[in-house]
Amino acid sequence: MLITEGGVVNPALSLDEGPDVVTIDPSKPKLEHQQSTVWTRRQQAVSVRHAFKHYGSSKSPNHVLQNLNMTVGKGTIYGLLGASGCGKTTLLSCIVGRRRLNTGEIYVLGGKPGTKGSGVPGKRVGYMPQEIALYGEFSIKETMMYFGWIFGMETPEINDRLQFLLNFLDLPSQSRLVKNLSGGQQRRVSFAVALMHDPELLILDEPTVGVDPLLRQSIWNHLVQITKDGNKTVIITTHYIEEARQAHTIGLMRSGRLLAEEAPQVLLTMYNCQSLEEVFLKLSRKQGQENSAQDANLSNNISLATLQWGKKDEPVYVTEESGVVGLNFHQSKEILIQDSSNGHYDKMNGMAHGSKETTETNCDDCNSCCNLTTKGKTRALLQKNFLKMWRNVGVMLFIFALPVMQVILFCLAIGRDPTGLHLAIVNHEMNWTTKECPIVYNKCDFKNLSCRYINSLRNDTIVKEYYENPEDAIDAVRIGEAWGAIYFNENFTDALVARMALGRDSDQETLDSSELRVWLDMSSKMEST
Template structure:
């Protein structure tokens, strides 16, 4: 019985440029009897490698039929023959970061070899091919040594059929001779069948049969001696010239009858009928390979996983902190250049409260975190402001303190560079907070009644940013979701690309590893990587941000683990769809930027157009970020006041500044005259209240939208 039988097989590719089918195999017929060495000879691009991949089920063919051991071959369905076949591809297809022993052990595990048999075969093959020491890394070997390792992998499990694609390329003459002696001995003693492609015609003479291919067609098939005799030449090289130069052929089917002696053996070859879904030894081999890779690339591995903490650390250091040394000018008539001490601690009540100049000094001393520059001339301050020398300036009249005590603040004038929004709001906040602190000093030290003074000063506790608020923590926690997602995505994408570029997947699949086993191995890796990222960020929360997470630790761990898992799977899918490193890197960067923008991390989603919402909520970061946001309010600051408290403050403000108004507290609506519209809008902005403005003929309407409180 024939070991390999190829009948009228045709394969073509569709060439888009010329819109036609390009034939690679054109009705080819090949017969490889059992227990023989069959060499396939032909020029480059004649279809030799394509024929081998079709025989192995790695490529589809359009017409014809292929049989191995008298069983029909189907595309991607050769796992039942895996333990009977050893395949050596034209590429080296070796894991570069594993040692010689680890590489052979990996393939021994996925071929389900027991330990004793593996060590026996390893010692025999090491002596036969004169392999280097077993602890030497694959990437440290020469090209010829790597070819020997590749051949050793092919025969480690003692297969019945070897399919070798140019195995002796780059191998020295002595080792090449040993390889052929091994093949011929095994063919005679153990009925080993070998299908081999080669460019060396002197090797072809050692084969039992040889086939000559030309433009996807077998033009000659016979034993080397018969071919030499047929063309009346002395060497196979001369016969090769006759075949390819003069388009001659040579077939002798009768010669193949002598190879039929092993036909009865095919029924006892033991086709793999293992119905176990996941085999423990195969899974062990897959995981060990990745563990060895991590050990050899520990610097790269640690660098990738430090990235999460590095991103968060940079965000914590660079973003969210209040600006320092902002140059703000103060224009006033009094000479206060020597106002450098905290007068509140040095002066008596009489000295402080009966001297407006010293009170003004105290007011300026309370304005911290800004670099105050005293100007005596309004024009000079305005010129420096326009030239950008100072960020802004405050003009205080000579009777500023008196006006403040009398509840009249018309003598304060503020000029700030509006192009820098965050700095502008910060300076505004510092001025208002300074006024609040100063009014408390007046009340406590000078017994000046401040109950009706500047009502808007009493609502600063409603604002999210307070004197004790750590904006760096606030922003960093907002970035946790992003950091947990990015690291596993980058890691999985690069690792899978590396495996595929080395050609390990193809050899692993042809060794009989099931898809479910590969997926299971990657799921275990995913869990490991996700746990690592989760623990890393969790530790960052506790020891760097000093956040108390004990009351919600399981929720936080779940969110981080879910994000890391989704990130790993995203990298996995990206590396499958994109074949190049540039494609994988570019797509990952695109995903990161889209997630960053569409999930509300950079800017609130409420400002986006409505058709962005489906994209946003399909992002794994959106809901996770929202969960973090609801939790971080408890971490960083107490919950805001209820709606009734907000309403009381609004009423107090309106009473102080508006002459006519009507309040409907049940409907949370305030009706007021048109004169107060600008003030109310400003007040809503300062307090960050959910205000809605609408205008009618007679009055404006201010509505406070209710929001549920999240405890």
């Protein structure tokens, strides 16, 4: 096979005319080694691609995230801006692994949230939710101890960190209960919990709401300081658009989509605006235009800093698919990257600086988040359960007093012996006219055994009523005047003695005469028993 200059096969040449010859056109650029897309995404602190999330039924879904793409570089502060209800909190909860996307993929610190070894959720991420997710029965110190032990910190380390956070966030006494703090103080405690274990990725959902302006600036200064070395990454959402100028990158979010994702100064220059609010307004209007330009050769959600800067008058478009700002770009092989150290752009013919970083996560105990048998976690859970019960009177009464009351009521209502039960008695051994039933207790002879049995019945339980014949006694049971009836034959004692003497040789008449016949009202089995 012969390939002539320019790399085009010449069909006029025969394969038998000579060996294979390959001629490369020196004027064309050389092929460059490029990393895979997945490898590139794993180098970012957070990478979200084609994210869709909806709530409700499939017939009438409520779309919260719609084909959202997001990239957060390591060692940067990413400000996520948007109105309430645009999907910011849902996006953050998906990043930390608390919710799952319907479709799309998320990489956080090189791995997918929730997978084994990713460390997310876990100690690699510090998350401050929008709501106050704290135990009101805990004091500030107990709250810090609890979360510190959960993340495997030692007690001396927790105490040192606690003193720093108390001073930094201007918190009240560490013995104050969380439920007795104001709303702003509770949010600061929640912020302190996220900072406690010094995580690699810090996700803060509106941490500066209700905070003093001086303290707000102090918080921003601290966030800038911890991201300087490149080991810490911060994602922060806020309603204060102008304060997000201190972030390295901001993402403008509206209706579940990112309208733009770029450095604040770049957006201001690009749209010739004086404030980020004006930029947001322009992008919102552009998103709402149905007939916006869609024919440009755009790449979905490509960061402005990764494209060659064209002419100043080059048009900007918003793609309908993702809603992220893109630019027309030339077919140059050169890539513009931003130098984080001096803020300018360098041209390179290869890959970006730091592209040879390993994809393995730098987490020594990423699997410890799923190990609930560690000493610190066991200690934290025991303390939590004890304090919640000890400081909650209602729970204590429910746990201890309610079972005692149940036992007492059961014994009073059901467990006691019945009293006042009427018993119809027919005893033909006694004198019916006088109703006398003589009993001699000091002699051991078998006489008037029926009378002995009747007198052995407890008077507080049985009310004895005598009847002349069995028919009248049974009728009393049927009409509810008595709970039962018993019948003794006139020779009951003699027959019982003969039965004891004869044993198996007793005839049928002796057996019948020695029996005690009983009829009971079985409408109440407890009473009849």
